Amino acid sequence: MRDHRDIIGGGALAAIGTGAAIHAMMSLRLGTIFQMGPGLFPAGVGILLAVLGLVLLVGGLVKQGAPIEFDLRSIVYICLSVGAFALLIRSFGLVPAITAVVAIASRADARLSPLGVAILSLVLSGMAVLIFQVGLKLSLSAFNWPW
Amino acid sequence: MLGDLSGNLMLGLSTALSIENLLYCALGVTLGTFVGVIPGIGALATMSMLFPITFYLDPTSAIIMLAGIWYGSSYGGSIASILLNLPGTPSSAVACLDGYPMARQGRAGIALFMTTMGSFFGASVGIILMVLFAQPLVALALSFGPSEYFSLMVLGLIAASVISDGSAVKAIAMILLGVLLGVIGLDIQTGQTRFTFGMINLMDGISLVALAMGLFGIAEVTSSLRQAPGAVLQRITLRSMIPTRDDVRRSWMPMVRGSSLGSFFGIMPGVGPTVASFIAYAVEKRVAKEPQRFGKGAIEGVVGPETANNATDQAAFIPTLVLGIPGSATMALILGVLIIHGITPGPSMITDRPDMFWGVVMSFWIGNLLLLVLNIPMIGIWVRLLTIPYHYLYPAIIVFICIGVYSVGSNVFDVFLVIVFGLLGYGARTLGFPVAPMLLGFVLGPLMEQQFRRTMLMSGGKLEVFMLRPMSAAFIVLAALLLTWSIWAAYRHRERTDPPAAESPSA
Numbered sequence: 001m002r003d004h005r006d007i008i009g010g011g012a013l014a015a016i017g018t019g020a021a022i023h024a025m026m027s028l029r030l031g032t033i034f035q036m037g038p039g040l041f042p043a044g045v046g047i048l049l050a051v052l053g054l055v056l057l058v059g060g061l062v063k064q065g066a067p068i069e070f071d072l073r074s075i076v077y078i079c080l081s082v083g084a085f086a087l088l089i090r091s092f093g094l095v096p097a098i099t100a101v102v103a104i105a106s107r108a109d110a111r112l113s114p115l116g117v118a119i120l121s122l123v124l125s126g127m128a129v130l131i132f133q134v135g136l137k138l139s140l141s142a143f144n145w146p147w
Numbered sequence: 148m149l150g151d152l153s154g155n156l157m158l159g160l161s162t163a164l165s166i167e168n169l170l171y172c173a174l175g176v177t178l179g180t181f182v183g184v185i186p187g188i189g190a191l192a193t194m195s196m197l198f199p200i201t202f203y204l205d206p207t208s209a210i211i212m213l214a215g216i217w218y219g220s221s222y223g224g225s226i227a228s229i230l231l232n233l234p235g236t237p238s239s240a241v242a243c244l245d246g247y248p249m250a251r252q253g254r255a256g257i258a259l260f261m262t263t264m265g266s267f268f269g270a271s272v273g274i275i276l277m278v279l280f281a282q283p284l285v286a287l288a289l290s291f292g293p294s295e296y297f298s299l300m301v302l303g304l305i306a307a308s309v310i311s312d313g314s315a316v317k318a319i320a321m322i323l324l325g326v327l328l329g330v331i332g333l334d335i336q337t338g339q340t341r342f343t344f345g346m347i348n349l350m351d352g353i354s355l356v357a358l359a360m361g362l363f364g365i366a367e368v369t370s371s372l373r374q375a376p377g378a379v380l381q382r383i384t385l386r387s388m389i390p391t392r393d394d395v396r397r398s399w400m401p402m403v404r405g406s407s408l409g410s411f412f413g414i415m416p417g418v419g420p421t422v423a424s425f426i427a428y429a430v431e432k433r434v435a436k437e438p439q440r441f442g443k444g445a446i447e448g449v450v451g452p453e454t455a456n457n458a459t460d461q462a463a464f465i466p467t468l469v470l471g472i473p474g475s476a477t478m479a480l481i482l483g484v485l486i487i488h489g490i491t492p493g494p495s496m497i498t499d500r501p502d503m504f505w506g507v508v509m510s511f512w513i514g515n516l517l518l519l520v521l522n523i524p525m526i527g528i529w530v531r532l533l534t535i536p537y538h539y540l541y542p543a544i545i546v547f548i549c550i551g552v553y554s555v556g557s558n559v560f561d562v563f564l565v566i567v568f569g570l571l572g573y574g575a576r577t578l579g580f581p582v583a584p585m586l587l588g589f590v591l592g593p594l595m596e597q598q599f600r601r602t603m604l605m606s607g608g609k610l611e612v613f614m615l616r617p618m619s620a621a622f623i624v625l626a627a628l629l630l631t632w633s634i635w636a637a638y639r640h641r642e643r644t645d646p647p648a649a650e651s652p653s654a
Contacts, residue, residue, distance in 0.1 A: 009578040013320050020327050020342070028341060034608030038334040038341055041596045042327060049323040052316055059316075070577045074372045078365060078545060079566045085549040086562035094550075101549060102542040109372050111538040120539060124546050138554050 003065025010056025017049030074108040081105035093144035095125045159505025163513055171208040175215020176514045180521055183223020183235045184529045188544060190220035192367050194480050195359035196547050199555045206488040207503045210481055211510040217477050218460040222518045225262045225453050226529050229255055238420035238456040241428045245448035252444050256387030257394055261446060262453040263522040265402050269454035270515045272406035273413060273461025277508055284469045288494035293601035294613055298622035300595050303472050305626040306415060308584055309633040318584045325588025328353055348560040355483050357552050357561045358589060361568025362582045364548045368541045369573050383526050398450040401431055405454030413462025419475050420456035427455035461511060468504060476583040479590035
């Protein structure tokens with residue numbers, strides 16, 4: 001009997017907690033409880049997190065759990081689309097960045113045709129320019145040319 | 148005292164009725180209904196998407212708008228529950244149990260009408276409580292020192308993790324993870340950088356917007372991709388919404404019970420509308436003369452929970468605005484708006500900025516009146532909305548997430564952070580770890596550290612001071628009791644349901 005979800009999650013939390021506590025104790029001044037240094041609070045929280053993570057991990061070893069359903073394709077495409085936005089927005093501007101997001105994100109479920117991508121990008125670009133540039137007067141240009 | 152109150156109400160009304168605030172209120176509740184109706188995107192994700200816009204608004208308008216999204220989504224959420232058997236928001240999940248059977252019996256219109264009336268009733272009770280309890284609570288809260296604040300926050304966090312659905316240990320662990328993330332950046336007291344690993348972009352700490360959008364926006368979109376619904380709809384005419392005399396007679400008491408339950412849970416920090424609605428359903432079934440009607444279209448089972456979740460929505464503002472302690476991730480965002488505008492949340496806000504506090508409270512009334520109009524005469528529009536395919540919606544949601552995060556500080560680093568937190572949020576979701584407590588810990592963590600360090604300085608490093616001051620001791624004892632109770636309940640639950648536990652509460 002194993003609950004893999006609790007084992008992975010608990011293990012990850014225990015690792016993060018331990019790492020944070022060690023980092024706080026090694027590189028930050030702890031101080032005393034009266035005059036607390038910057039490291040004391042994170043060290044305490046880290047230790048507590050490590051303990052709870054361990055509790056979950058051990059609990060996961062002895063009980064039955066649900067299977068993990070991880071939709072790799074969707075999360076990868078969606079993260080890629082956000083990354084494309086980050087890379088394009090400064091040098092190329094709003095419209096290319098939006099088009100890239102729509103084109104890549106829509107691959108996640110692949111139900112949008114190329115024409116659909118074009119129309120949706122156009123509509124969203126128009127909305128974004130209207131809301132953010134005209135309405136809120138943010139300094140976001142629709143098109144940029146980096147060189 | 149009474150003259151005071153009416154003066155405050157008038158002040159609030161004049162603030163709330165300014166053209167600008169009316170506009171933002173209307174915008175908020177309309178958007179709220181919109182995202183409530185559409186399954187797969189919730190109030191929290193929408194509020195974080197609009198969060199950057201609030202930097203450019205007056206803080207009162209900002210809160211009025213965000214709050215509108217929050218309570219508006221509860222109205223919209225039940226529409227999808229009743230018509231599609233698919234909850235538009237988690238707090239409307241219970242409305243499926245009897246709402247969908249009612250729709251199949253051709254009584255969808257009546258179910259929609261009565262939930263709207265119940266929602267309005269519940270919200271009104273919550274607002275009245277806010278008006279009555281704000282002043283006395285402020286007087287109490289002003290006597291709080293740092294030790295009381297620290298203990299109260301501990302109590303709030305413990306309550307939030309114990310009473311929410313799922314494992315309390317997981318929720319507490321996620322809170323601690325959020326607290327750790329909140330540590331990143333400059334330490335205010337010593338000026339030293341913590342956990343920045345040499346990255347200048349992390350000096351000011353992690354952006355709340357990037358965190359919220361990654362955890363909720365990206366993760367929510369990704370997990371609803373697989374369950375996008377195909378809609379089978381019926382036309383809702385105004386005539387079909389008229390309830391029979393019997394419906395009204397049956398709904399009256401559930402509304403009263405639902406609103407008292409809901410307000411009670413709203414005031415308690417940490418109990419969200421979802422829990423309130425499940426408990427309200429259980430209560431209705433318990434007190435019913437013919438419990439066997441439940442699950443087959445009993446109107447009591449729709450009205451009671453829907454009244455309760457709206458009462459909770461409104462009452463949740465009491466601890467947030469009066470004490471400065473948010474009970475949920477949504478309320479943490481509201482608090483974030485205040486902090487970013489340089490307003491210290493808490494009792495002093497009500498005395499220093501009465502126009503703001505009372506303006507926000509009175510805007511709730513106006514917002515709920517607007518929601519009545521949006522949900523009864525204009526119901527047809529929302530029903531039609533349910534037919535928009537999800538594959539058009541979700542790329543649009545991601546575009547707005549990206550622009551929203553980027554626009555905060557024109558910082559590309561924040562957009563990359565969204566990816567990190569999107570992965571974290573989606574990973575946590577697939578592993579069954581709740582992410583909302585993380586946001587709560589992120590916002591409350593720095594406040595807690597500050598109050599703790601102050602207490603230690605004032606007491607000369609004596610930890611027992613938390614037990615020596617009566618109010619502080621009461622909060623700590625209550626937190627300990629809650630914790631013990633949850634451990635005991637989990638132990639009993641395991642004994643009873645071993646082997647494997649049931650996933651959903653089938654009350």
